[in-house]
Amino acid sequence: MTTSSLPAIPRVKLGSQGLEVSALGLGCMGMSSFYGPPKDEAEMVKLIRHAVDLGVTLFDTADVYGPHTNEMLVGKALSGIRDKVQIATKFGLVTYPDGRRGIRGDPEHVRASCEASLKRLGIDCIDLYYQHRVDTKTPIEVTVGEMKKLVEEGKVKYLGLSEASPSEIRRAHAVHPITAVQIEWSLWVRDVENGIIPTCRELGIGIVPYGPLGRGFFAGIKHEELADNDIRKLAVPFFQKENLDKNKHLLECVAKLAEQKKCTTNQLALAWVMHKGAGLAVPIPGTTKVANLESNVGAVGVHLTEEEMQALEAAVPMEQVAGTRMAGPMMNSLWHFACSPPLSMPA
Template structure:
């Protein structure tokens, strides 16, 4: 495994991280959540040198943090642990976002208890609360650093103005945002801002929520419980168009003797040493496939060929529903 520095923290973390959400939430049906396989995948991650793990208190409404605690109980010193706060659930299982200072301390204490750890390495606000000044949110997060419960602070899906305002309150170690061959909007302004300020870029959904894996070839590939079935990019009409781009990437990857997923991760890594993708998986097979992408070096000609494919195939559909899009890059 290759390692990269996270922003200005000086911390060396694996160039390929591990998104743990899918082990407990969102992808597939409830029958797909196999705790034994997930725990084996976490163990294999450490054996493969993947020391950067990403979770959140909303994944399975705390279940994902509890899952990770079973490995952290004996391997805490081997993991650079990131979690997030902010989404709260109502009795009808709908959620809303709360970035208030009053809630942050409560959320952190709950995560520490579920994870069964004394300190969280990287603590993100999962979104920016447009009803609370970002200075107040980050100020409350900074108090957690002073108390020794959190080491570094992060933002997720924040816009340029919020990033600058947050940085003025307390150093921000990382911005987590969706970035992949299918989602490149951060290249306009956000990436330039994080680089100017020395903030690391953690790319979630680097495989286009599974599009790059080749496992999704129709809506029928998705369980009715899978949250992707409601995302615009996976709806009938859009999905068929997006698979044209996937097919072109798969053909190019095959010429190089790699998978389209590995190509996607290698492309992200080639965009800069400050970028750390966190592909999610709950199976050992795919973990190993993702991990080896760190050793793939794409030439300038390879990158130009990929860019040509992207220019030839537009992405159809937004990455979230209309409601979800209102929460990103703000």
């Protein structure tokens, strides 16, 4: 598929508070951190600008990506075209001088983080500001109360949460309307459909699925292609070699369906998320390659019937997925650990 033949990306409402974005966004994290060494800045600036040319308007970053360098990259890439895009960033995950990581949602940190992100991004107002993880030491009402002040001061337009449980979403929404919840959602991570998705539909809150391609699994990423410092190799059991070997047949099943549909495997997996979240979700697949970006945009033109949706879900039965989406202490910051009782994860 050539650039000229790529489908136009429609604009959609994200949530019910007035935010309008492209139906497909771009996650920028892997350009600077977590998925191996930082990529060449000039090349990433070109990629982000190319995404804008293709019709992408929603760009996702966070202060912890780098840390800080990803916000600077996004700000540089989008400088001069601010009126064409919506910038989303996050606060709350902190790295201490001794290397320990923690979560902060206290008002002082909320405000300081916002001011610092505005400066790094080189903008006057953040379009969508997320609490990256819920701080169990600070009531979410207190955190969102300070975020509300940032909206009132014109420093933030819309509020979001990431990895929050249904009850936390409700409590936050009662303080100030939440526009979007960012959560991992893909063919092999579907637990969100049992609690978060219905809650957000009820409250008129949008969903921003991260990792919609299974963090690269449905784009064909191989274990040997992962850098030694790639978080997927270090802390995502899905990507342990023995689990990737077990999960290989799932990718093969999706690939066969993609061949029948005359599209690529990543396009089919991404189209599933877009169809499943129709009217609600705007996925943000990340990439550092122009070819992958263009291929992902092609998913906008892949339309699925209910029968095709069912065939895809049957091809990736949750009970057959080997591994979990996070390991060790990192699991404790994910939304289902705030639920009672906690949801079980595939073994």
